[in-house]
Amino acid sequence: MGKQPFGNFEWIPDYIKGEDVFVCASGPSVPHPDTDNWKLLMKKMNGAKKICVSHVMKFIDPDFLVFLDGSVTRTLTQDFTLEPYKTIVGRNINRAPGGNLARINYSGQPNIDPRKGFYGGFSTGWFALNLAVAMGAKTIYLIGHDCGGKKANFFDAMKVKGYSRGGPDRYVKMAAGYKQFEPWAHKIINVSKTSNITSFKKISLEEL
Numbered sequence: 001m002g003k004q005p006f007g008n009f010e011w012i013p014d015y016i017k018g019e020d021v022f023v024c025a026s027g028p029s030v031p032h033p034d035t036d037n038w039k040l041l042m043k044k045m046n047g048a049k050k051i052c053v054s055h056v057m058k059f060i061d062p063d064f065l066v067f068l069d070g071s072v073t074r075t076l077t078q079d080f081t082l083e084p085y086k087t088i089v090g091r092n093i094n095r096a097p098g099g100n101l102a103r104i105n106y107s108g109q110p111n112i113d114p115r116k117g118f119y120g121g122f123s124t125g126w127f128a129l130n131l132a133v134a135m136g137a138k139t140i141y142l143i144g145h146d147c148g149g150k151k152a153n154f155f156d157a158m159k160v161k162g163y164s165r166g167g168p169d170r171y172v173k174m175a176a177g178y179k180q181f182e183p184w185a186h187k188i189i190n191v192s193k194t195s196n197i198t199s200f201k202k203i204s205l206e207e208l
Contacts, residue, residue, distance in 0.1 A: 006105050008097035009088070009114040017136030021049040023128050024056045027146030029192035033059060037205060041143070044208045051132055053124045056144070061085075066128040068092060068120060088131055090120055110180055119181075123174045126181075133184050140188045141208065147175035147196040171196065 022045050024030075031037035045060075052062035054072045065080070067073075068090035080087035081099030088102045089095060097103040107117030110130045118134070120127025125145050132140045148171035175196045181188060188200040191208055 009102040014136035021137040025144035027144040030144040142190040147171045
């Protein structure tokens with residue numbers, strides 16, 4: 001298979017305009033599925049659109065799946081063009097766009113127009129948030145966007161294999177990168193009081 005093109009993203013602009021969306025990542029603020037807080041989270045997200053970052057889709061049914069890490073394709077081997085949800089991948093995922101699979105280049109800043117690329121490469125969370133912004137979401141709720149923490153993240157707790165976890169320096173850079181989304185901060189809410197991201201309003205799950 002040769003180098004694949006970018007494309008199949010014409011549907012993205014304003015695709016969910018006026019709707020709320022949850023962007024679900026794997027930080028330590030995500031509750032364990034055996035807890036009442038997990039049940040509360042599922043209740044809060046019920047009926048809303050959900051963007052899942054990589055392996056999170058094993059635990060939360062996505063409307064949109066985003067991944068940039070090639071290791072994901074070694075554990076998620078399905079033909080994403082045929083899945084009922086839409087899958088959006090970055091430059092280093094060499095899959096041919098088509099069906100329900102879109103492939104988008106990276107950019108050094110967030111863009112509404114996917115032809116200009118999405119902000120990412122270093123962080124799948126940035127890329128997924130750029131998707132939410134580009135789709136015209138009314139309110140964007142960040143789940144599991146913590147950029148570090150003293151306890152194990154959700155994937156560690158669930159013993160998920162095949163994902164990349166960085167050290168403290170990576171999380172500092174990741175948290176700083178969210179500042180690029182401050183023009184949209186009025187509609188972004190981080191559902192994690194302990195998150196190291198300072199660019200958006202922070203609330204608890206109970207306050208959601």
